[in-house]
Amino acid sequence: MAENVDIVYRVNGAKGGRGSATAALSRLVRRQGPGGRQVHAVRNVSFTAWRGEAIGLIGSNGSGKSTLLKAIAGLLPVESGRIYTDGQPSLLGVNAALMNDLTGERNIELGGLAMGMSRAEVRERAPQIVEFSGINEKGDFASLPMRTYSSGMAARLRFSIAAVKDHDVLLVDEALATGDASFRKRSEARIRQLREQAGTVFLVSHSNKSIRDTCERALWLEHGELRMDGPTAEVLREYEKFSAR
Numbered sequence: 001m002a003e004n005v006d007i008v009y010r011v012n013g014a015k016g017g018r019g020s021a022t023a024a025l026s027r028l029v030r031r032q033g034p035g036g037r038q039v040h041a042v043r044n045v046s047f048t049a050w051r052g053e054a055i056g057l058i059g060s061n062g063s064g065k066s067t068l069l070k071a072i073a074g075l076l077p078v079e080s081g082r083i084y085t086d087g088q089p090s091l092l093g094v095n096a097a098l099m100n101d102l103t104g105e106r107n108i109e110l111g112g113l114a115m116g117m118s119r120a121e122v123r124e125r126a127p128q129i130v131e132f133s134g135i136n137e138k139g140d141f142a143s144l145p146m147r148t149y150s151s152g153m154a155a156r157l158r159f160s161i162a163a164v165k166d167h168d169v170l171l172v173d174e175a176l177a178t179g180d181a182s183f184r185k186r187s188e189a190r191i192r193q194l195r196e197q198a199g200t201v202f203l204v205s206h207s208n209k210s211i212r213d214t215c216e217r218a219l220w221l222e223h224g225e226l227r228m229d230g231p232t233a234e235v236l237r238e239y240e241k242f243s244a245r
C-alpha cells in the first residue's frame with residue numbers, strides 16, 4: 001500500500017543537463033556541494049494493492065514508473081508518505097545485480113542463495129532455471145561468463161532466476177520486453193502462475209499488449225502523478241488516447 005508517496009532525486013553537478021558531455025566533464029572536474037538540482041520523480045501517489053492482483057504501471061518516458069517500483073522494493077527512500085508491504089518484495093528487472101565475470105551457473109547459484117534458497121534447493125532447481133531461460137539454446141552458455149551473453153540473454157537469465165521462487169510481491173521492470181516471442185510467452189505464463197499462488201505482481205512495460213495480457217489492473221503515471229487507477233482495459237483506453245495526441 002502506498003500513501004501519499006513523494007520521491008525526490010538529488011542530483012549533483014547538474015549544469016548542462018543530465019548525460020551531456022559538459023555535465024560529465026564538470027562531474028570529473030569538481031564535486032558540487034549541497035544545493036544541487038532536485039528531480040521530483042513521484043508526486044503524492046496513493047494506492048492499495050491486494051494479494052492475487054497483477055498491476056501494470058504505464059506512462060510515458062520519465063513519468064516515474066521505475067522510480068515507484070524501486071521504492072516499493074525498498075531500494076529508494078521516500079521523501080514523504082509511506083509504503084507498506086505485507087511480505088518481502090523482490091525487484092526483478094533489467095538492473096538486477098549479476099556478475100559479468102562469473103558464469104551463468106555461478107550467477108544462478110549466487111542469485112538463488114541471495115533469494116534465501118538453500119544450497120541443495122539451488123542445485124536441484126538450477127537445470128530448471130537454465131531450461132526456462134533458454135540461454136543454452138545456442139550452445140552451452142551456462143558455463144560461460146555472463147559478459148559473453150547478449151543483453152536479451154542476460155535479461156532472460158535474470159528473470160529466470162527470480163521467477164524460480166514464489167514471491168510475496170514480485171516487481172518486474174520491462175523484463176518481458178527484452179526476450180524473444182517464445183521467452184515472452186513462458187514468462188507471461190509464469191507471472192500468471194505466481195499470481196495464482198497469491199502473490200502480488202507489479203509490471204512496468206511499454207508494451208501495452210503485455211500489460212493487457214498479464215494485468216487486470218493498471219496505474220497510469222504522468223509527471224510523477226497518478227493519473228488513473230482502474231481496470232486495465234479502461235486505463236489503457238485513456239492512455240492510448242493520450243499517447244496518440
Ligand SMILES: Nc1ncnc2c1ncn2[C@@H]1O[C@H](COP(=O)(O)OP(=O)(O)OP(=O)(O)O)[C@@H](O)[C@H]1O
Binds near residue numbers: 040041059060065
Ligand atoms: N538516478 C536518478 N537521478 C536523478 N533523476 C533520476 C534518476 N532516475 C530517474 N530520474 C528522473 O526521475 C524521473 C522518473 O524517472 P523513471 O525512470 O522513474 O521514469 P520511467 O517512467 O520509468 O521512465 P521510462 O519509461 O523512460 O523507463 C525522470 O524525470 C528521470 O529523469
